[in-house]
Amino acid sequence: MPPTDIILPALANGVLTGGVYALVALGLTLIYGVLHIINFAHGSLLMLAMYGAYFAFTQASIDPYLALPLLAAAMGAVGYAMYRFVVGPFSHGDDRNILLVTLGCAVIIDNLALALFKGDSRTIETPYSFEVIELGTMFLSMPRVISFAVAIVICAALALLIARTDLGRAIRAVAKERTGARLVGIDVEKIFAASYAIGIATLGAAACLLLPTFYVSPSVGNAFVLVAFTIVVLGGMGSFVGAMLGGVIVGVTESLGGLFLGEALGQIGISLIFIAILLLRPTGLFGQKA
């Protein structure tokens, strides 16, 4: 058993990583909650956004944190267009088709990135990349602390958007009862596209928060896909609170798993949680019965 002065920082780092995981998962859970589809292109779109942030920094020297609103908006537009012109029309509203179409999109985006940007991993170096904050005996990476804080703020903003605005009300109406929503005059297809757009916009934000401490490569999305799915399933499909809590649980599991089982085997914890939740309690911690 490692001593507490190793466990505690590992715990703190897990929580910090969990914040960004939660942000990635939030988009996924929103899309699931409204459209009842699993967006397999989620990881690939995150990768795309990370390249966006990378080039904004290297080509136009825009700091990732400043690029955040811009990139979130751009990814929102990408998401909207993708749903309106690809996912919606090509899947004819069938569950299995949506699964396959988003998988097809993931394959297309991943390989397009491979063809355009080559396979190597890239990182950026900001003045604050290696800054640390001292907290008692712990040293916490500054960009990770910032990303955690910003992720929390964005999650809260999103929750407000869903709870308080007209758009949010329409989204909740469509999520609960499609036919009813249509009957009271809501343009359901438009709400679908809007939800997909918001879900993808969060990826733009997540990408900007990840880039100062993470690498980007055409396959980087894969590293997040299963993590995001795990969080969503753990928290309960469609649940915001669940996604936040799930993000932190998964972040901590990963961090402690790495500590106790070693770097290589430590990652298995996430897959095991995922399988166990799916088998034992597919509605997750906060999910409602379908």
Added chain:
Amino acid sequence: MIGYAVLAAALCMPFALPSGFAVSVAVQTLFTAFIAQAWNIAGGYGGLTSFGHAVFFGTGAYVSTIFQQRFGFNAWLGLPLGALAGGMVGTVMGWLAFRAGLRGSYFALVTLAFAEAFRILANSIEITRGGLGMLIRLDQRFANFQFADRRVWYAIALGLCALAFGTALWLERSRFGARLMAVRENEDAARALGVDVLSVKVRTLALSGAFAAMGGVFYAQYYLYIDPPIAFGVEKSVEMLLAAMIGGAGTVWGPLVGSVVLHVLADTTRHFFQVPGIAPMLYGVVLVLIVGFLPQGLIGLWPRLVRARHA
């Protein structure tokens, strides 16, 4: 009838060619058709859309390689051993998933997670040599399941395909197949008619897993190398699914058609573009188009072609 004659002639062609590039392409095409058919048995006939069939493929590849390299078993024994292991993984995974009532997207996710768990395991334990991967010692003799002449590989691939495609034909004609398709179309109705839904689904996944695992054994012997991302990575799962979906899921010849299309696409694009990623990107485009416009796959065009000719 003419169709079958043309098919038989095309399949015998490589034996007449010298053992070279063309035969390698033929071997790889049949190999893809074989693993796609393995996927198709569960994903097509059973409607059990798996995104993680690599879990079986990798299990077969590793089981046969480990028994051969670590315990000195004869390489040929890898095929039954791998198939057995794949069938067992399929049984356990199917029993767990279907008993929990997972279907559709949830089932796809759980298969993906199993493949990922196996990849991480293979990457971190000693018996698989972790991330280094395993080499099979080069010693090209018939007794070692290694051949210098690619036409022998072709014959083996053809034999495996005969087995898998025969199984698909059997599914179309047998009671078991009828039960399986009933479950796919409407689970509750099938149950009401007395079909043991859980057992049918578990057995189908085991069968499909056994075939996919044999694909893994073949792969390991053909390339003499296996590592965790090759064995359990998403790419293999997607390759199987793509070929079956593009050709036509739930049809006997769909996986073969899909595999031919994928390999033709790959070789043509390789000719024109020297950058990696172009061919797989086109696979994605084809998949989206097929789902959108030809839900029965390319094979769905066949009746239309026949009708057009007679009109």
